[in-house]
Amino acid sequence: MRKKERILLKNKSVLLGISGGVAAYKTVDLVRRLKDKGASVVVVITEAAKNFVTPLSLEVASQNRVYSSLFEEPMAHIKLPVAADLVVIAPATANIISKFANGIADDLLSTCLLSYKGKVIIAPSMNWRMYENPVFQENLGKILSLGVMQVGPEKGDLACGEEGMGRMADISDIVETVKGALSRKDLVDENIVVTAGPTREHLDPVRFISNRSSGKMGFSLARAARDRGANVTLISGPSQLKKPVGLTFIQVETAGEMLDAVKEKINDAKVLIMSAAVSDFTPVEKSKTKVEKDEKFTLKLRRTDDIISEVIKSKRKPFIIGFAAETGKNINRAVEKMKKKKMDMIVFNDVTEPGSGFDVDTNRVVIIDKKGRTRLGLMSKDSVAEAVLDRMMKIRA
């Protein structure tokens, strides 16, 4: 599983610049997470940052030499940027951002930035007073207008004990942004609608029928399509997952609401990925008050409207990818479902298999389409998402 996960940033080299903010202590985790995704990480740390994290920890985490001095290895300020696919500055202090904006090169990190010609991501982190300072804002605006990508900061508790804008973005958001910057861009400007998560069908104000879907597979698909350049609309039922950045997010609750949201967005969409576990049944009546336990109670259900059947009625049918969560290895039922509902692809998984299905980070799927079947081993849902999109690109070509 770890091996498969590594594919996402395989052969990518990240130069991680760490400047002297308190959040620097979090960068050991950032290095690990980037390496987990397959990237090689070379750290350049400022003198100030060494007060918050030790070069030794970063050397151990990155399994690479950590650079700091401009003069120890005289050509490092040219060689390191040339070898990098991406430069990430996390945390990015007010100082390094302002130096970058003004072309100042007085240490190894700022000199690397000046000589680098590729993409740069900054994760600013500082006290809110520094962040709001107009001189700093002008410097920040200048580098953003030159194409530097920014992730965070967030509003919240700051290390100094105050609250405000300035917390470094979560490590997971920085990793997401790195993935986005390094992904191949083969879905640029395509409108893609992805559904995710369960739906809830209420029988009274406190009770509902739902299912075990966590939304993980759909969120992975939405993020992967976004990273590959698509304009993604993610329509999600109730889920504990963090709303992804950089896409349109529509929160729904019931199957009816999900259908309405899909209908509204589908006319502009080239692709519909139906990974939501939409309830097949809904109560015939919803009680306005809580049904008491001493009442005799029979729950009557009716079928919900099938979203894909509604979508294929539209004039411009999108490319439809469905999901079949089955118990038992019933692939033929998935094939029948694909044909009957006029889908272009269906992703089969047996939710009873270990590591597959609901609320886990991994899945073992078979991708079925008109040209055949692709059986994948156990891998992360992020990797499954990439494989599904790869297959779509192949059969559309």
Ligand SMILES: Cc1cc2nc3c(=O)[nH]c(=O)nc-3n(C[C@H](O)[C@H](O)[C@H](O)COP(=O)(O)O)c2cc1C
């Ligand atoms: C305890 C402490 C915490 C600091 N935290 C931050 C911070 O979070 N963000 C920031 O921009 N500067 C912070 N500074 C100030 C920087 O360390 C200072 O501007 C330094 O010159 C930055 O150098 P560098 O950008 O080369 O790493 C902090 C300073 C101290 C003493």
